[in-house]
Amino acid sequence: MSIDIDPLREADGITVTDHIENTQFEVYTDRPVDPRPRPESDHYFPVDASVAVETGAIEIPRVAVVETRAGDGTLLTHGDCYTMPDGTYHVGINPAPTKLYLTFDAGFSVSTTDRTTRIDLDTPGIVGLGFRSLHQTPAGTITTPTDPESLMDAVSLLGSALQTTSPERSFPTLRGHPPLIEPGEEFRVPERVEPVDSGVRIVVPPEYRYLYPVVSLAYYFAADVVPGDEPRIEGDGWSYPLEPGFEARTARVLRQSFHMDCLARTEGFYPVDLHERETTDLGLDWGRLYDLPLAERLGEYLEVPFADVEPELPQWTLTTDVRPDPENVEMLPFVAGELSIVRSPETVTPVDEDGGVGVGFLGGADRNPSAATRREIPVGGVASDGAVDPDSGGALGGGEFVRGASAGVTSPRATRGADASTDRGAVPAQTDFVRPEPVDTVEHAWVGDGVPLDANKATLDAYHRRLEAGQVEQSRISVLVVCNDDQMREEGNVADLYGLRDMVQFDIEVRHDLTREEMRETLESDVDFLHYIGHVDDRGMQCADSYLDLTDEDLEIGVSAFLLNACQSYQQGEALVHRGSRGGIVTLSDVANSPATTLGRIIARLMNSGFNLRTALHVAKRELITGHQYIVVGDGGTTVCQSRSGSVSVLDLSEPSTDSWDLDARMLPNGPYGIGSLTGINLSDSTDNHYIPTVINIQEICQHELMDLLNLETVPVFINDGLSWSDEVVID
Structure with a gap:
C-alpha cells in the first residue's frame, strides 16, 4: 500500500504518509481516535486507503474548499463556509497533500480560518476517511534489460499508475505518473508497482520501431504488451489490427478511445452536460458502455469506424518522435504519461539533404x-x-x-x-x-x-x-x-x-x-x-x-x-x-x-x-x-x-457584422490541467462543459459581452490573423 495511516501521538487525530509523493500531513479530530480499516468502496471516488474513526470534527491545517455530495453522488454545494442538514454525505476536501474524502451520516458545518479548514458534525459519530495519492511522481523504477522483449515486460507495467480502469481515467488526476524505467542486467520491479489486470493485450513484433509507438496505449489501457508477428490490440473475443499504417492507426486508437471515454464518463462521477457528447452522434448506449470492463468497452469503441468519430475529435496536443534506439528507453514513461502520440522514425532527413x-x-x-x-x-x-x-x-x-x-x-x-x-x-x-x-x-x-x-x-x-x-x-x-x-x-x-x-x-x-x-x-x-x-x-x-x-x-x-x-x-x-x-x-x-x-x-x-x-x-x-x-x-x-483559468487559451476573433463578433477559443492542456480536464467559457451563450483540448466556437457575440470576457484574464487574441492581447483589444 502506498499510503500509511497512523494515530497521532502528541495530538488528537491521524498522520497520513504517502510513500509515492513522499508527503506527510496531519488530520485533527476533537478526541483521540483509533483508525480502523474500512472498505475503499464506501467512498464515492476511488481511494488508495480507507479508515473509519469516531469523532465530532475533522480539521486540516490548510485553507481548502469543501465539496459536498449526497449519498448518491449528486453534487450539492462547495465552498469554505456553509452548513448542511441531517443526511448521508460524501465530502471532498481540496487541496490537500493527498486526495481526501469523508463519508458520514450527520448534519455539519464548514468553517475556515487563515490557516485551517474544519468540519463540525452536529452529532459525533463514525466518519470514513479515504485517501488517494496525487501520484504526480512515479511509484518506483523498473530495472530491465533493453532488448525489445524484456522491455515489453516493463512497458506492460506503465498502467500500474492508473487509479481506475473506468472511463474516469480520462481525468488527469486519475491517471498517475507511470513508473520509471532504467537499463539493467536483470528485470526488477519495485514493491509498489503492481500490475493492473485490464484484459487488454497489445501484440507487436519485438522491435523498437513497433514497441515505442504503443507506449501511450499500453499506459492508458493498462495493457500487456507481448511479441507477435501481426500488430494488433486484443481483448476477450475481439481483435483490432494495427496494420496497415501502423503508427497512424496507433494514433487513431488513442484519440478515438480517449474521446469516447470522455463521453462515457458523463454517466459516472460527473454527469455534466458535455458539448462533445451532444455533437458526437453515434447512437451508442453510453450508460451500458460505462459499466463494462475496460477490455469489453474498448472492443466496442473500436467497432465504431474512425471516420464516424474523426469529425468530432479535437486536435491532439503532442506528438513525440522517439528514435528506435535502446538509449531512449528511459524516456518512455514520460512520453506515455503525457499521452503523446508516438512515432519512431528509423530514418530522418538531415537539413543539408532536404532539397x-x-x-x-x-x-x-x-x-x-x-x-x-x-x-x-x-x-x-x-x-x-x-x-x-x-x-x-x-x-x-x-x-x-x-x-x-x-x-x-x-x-x-x-x-x-x-x-x-x-x-x-x-x-x-x-x-x-x-x-x-x-x-x-x-x-x-x-x-x-x-x-x-x-x-x-x-x-x-x-x-x-x-x-x-x-x-x-x-x-x-x-x-x-x-x-x-x-x-x-x-x-x-x-x-x-x-x-x-x-x-x-x-x-x-x-x-x-x-x-x-x-x-x-x-x-x-x-x-x-x-x-x-x-x-x-x-x-x-x-x-x-x-x-x-x-x-x-x-x-x-x-x-x-x-x-x-x-x-x-x-x-x-x-x-x-x-x-x-x-x-x-x-x-x-x-x-x-x-x-x-x-x-x-x-x-x-x-x-x-x-x-x-x-x-x-x-x-x-x-x-x-x-x-x-x-x-x-x-x-x-x-x-x-499557472494560468488563472487553469488551462491556457488562445482566442481567434472575426467580425462578420458591425455589431457582433465570432469567437474560436482554443483551450490547451497545461500543467496539472492536463488532457481530459473539464473547461468552459464565461459567456451566456456557452453553458456546456468541454474537455481539454478543445475549440469552443461562439457566433455573433455582442460587443458588450465580448469585452466582459476579454477583461477577465490576459490571453492572446488573434484578430484578422494578427496577434493582440485581451487587455489591449478595443472593440468599437
Whole structure:
C-alpha cells in the first residue's frame, strides 16, 4: 500500500504518509481516535486507503474548499463556509497533500480560518476517511534489460499508475505518473508497482520501431504488451489490427478511445452536460458502455469506424518522435504519461539533404509564406514595400540589425556576437540538424540524436527535474531580465510585461552589461525564469569583459527556465539544461533584432499568462515566421506560473457584422490541467462543459459581452490573423 495511516501521538487525530509523493500531513479530530480499516468502496471516488474513526470534527491545517455530495453522488454545494442538514454525505476536501474524502451520516458545518479548514458534525459519530495519492511522481523504477522483449515486460507495467480502469481515467488526476524505467542486467520491479489486470493485450513484433509507438496505449489501457508477428490490440473475443499504417492507426486508437471515454464518463462521477457528447452522434448506449470492463468497452469503441468519430475529435496536443534506439528507453514513461502520440522514425532527413531548405530558412509545415499572414519579417528579409526579398536567398536582410553576425562585415548588420571571426557560420560544424516529418498536433517533441527543426529537443535530465520540482508552494515568482548590449535595450522593457497578474506575486529584476563573473553568479542563482538579451556565438555568451562558454564551464545552474534571445544560442541553452535547468527557448541561427525583440515580448506575455514553453513558442510562430528559427530544449512542458483559468487559451476573433463578433477559443492542456480536464467559457451563450483540448466556437457575440470576457484574464487574441492581447483589444 502506498499510503500509511497512523494515530497521532502528541495530538488528537491521524498522520497520513504517502510513500509515492513522499508527503506527510496531519488530520485533527476533537478526541483521540483509533483508525480502523474500512472498505475503499464506501467512498464515492476511488481511494488508495480507507479508515473509519469516531469523532465530532475533522480539521486540516490548510485553507481548502469543501465539496459536498449526497449519498448518491449528486453534487450539492462547495465552498469554505456553509452548513448542511441531517443526511448521508460524501465530502471532498481540496487541496490537500493527498486526495481526501469523508463519508458520514450527520448534519455539519464548514468553517475556515487563515490557516485551517474544519468540519463540525452536529452529532459525533463514525466518519470514513479515504485517501488517494496525487501520484504526480512515479511509484518506483523498473530495472530491465533493453532488448525489445524484456522491455515489453516493463512497458506492460506503465498502467500500474492508473487509479481506475473506468472511463474516469480520462481525468488527469486519475491517471498517475507511470513508473520509471532504467537499463539493467536483470528485470526488477519495485514493491509498489503492481500490475493492473485490464484484459487488454497489445501484440507487436519485438522491435523498437513497433514497441515505442504503443507506449501511450499500453499506459492508458493498462495493457500487456507481448511479441507477435501481426500488430494488433486484443481483448476477450475481439481483435483490432494495427496494420496497415501502423503508427497512424496507433494514433487513431488513442484519440478515438480517449474521446469516447470522455463521453462515457458523463454517466459516472460527473454527469455534466458535455458539448462533445451532444455533437458526437453515434447512437451508442453510453450508460451500458460505462459499466463494462475496460477490455469489453474498448472492443466496442473500436467497432465504431474512425471516420464516424474523426469529425468530432479535437486536435491532439503532442506528438513525440522517439528514435528506435535502446538509449531512449528511459524516456518512455514520460512520453506515455503525457499521452503523446508516438512515432519512431528509423530514418530522418538531415537539413543539408532536404532539397536546399536548410537552417537559413526555417519554415515549418504549416508556414504560410504570404507576407499578408505575418506582420513581422521572414528570415529572408523585407523589401522596401514589405514583401519578402527573393534575392536574399533565405539569408538575413541586408540592412537589418542582427543578433549574431560576423565582425568584419561592413554592412549595417551588427550582431549578437559581434567579435566572431568571418569564417564562423550560423550553424556550428559539430551540430547535426534534422528535419522531422510534419505533425498534425499543436506540439512536437524529438527524442534522439540531432537537433530538430520546429520541434522540442527533449532530454531525460530535464524530465527528471520535472519530478524533482514537485508542487510549487512559493508565494513569489522570480524573473530576471539580462541585457548585455546597449543596442538591444528596447527588448529590456520586456520586464514590464512580467508580473501583470492578479493573485500572483513576481520579483522582477533587470540587469545590464554583466561581467563574466556576474553572469556566472546569475546563472547559479535560484531564478524561475531568465530572459537573456545579448550576443552568443561559438565562444559562448558575451559579457562585458569576455565570453562565458557554458559548454566548458563547470557550473551549478539554478535557473529553472529561460529564453536565450540571441543568435545561435542552442548549444548554450543545451548546456544550461544539462547542468540544471528544466528547459528553455533557444535559436538555431542568426536572428534579426527587430523580430527577435517582438518574439521576446510575445514569449514574456505568454509565460506570464501560464503557457508552457512549447505552447508559447507555437503561438509565437503563428505571429512571426522568424519564430521557426527558435526551438525548445529540455522539458517543453515547463511553466513559470499557472494560468488563472487553469488551462491556457488562445482566442481567434472575426467580425462578420458591425455589431457582433465570432469567437474560436482554443483551450490547451497545461500543467496539472492536463488532457481530459473539464473547461468552459464565461459567456451566456456557452453553458456546456468541454474537455481539454478543445475549440469552443461562439457566433455573433455582442460587443458588450465580448469585452466582459476579454477583461477577465490576459490571453492572446488573434484578430484578422494578427496577434493582440485581451487587455489591449478595443472593440468599437
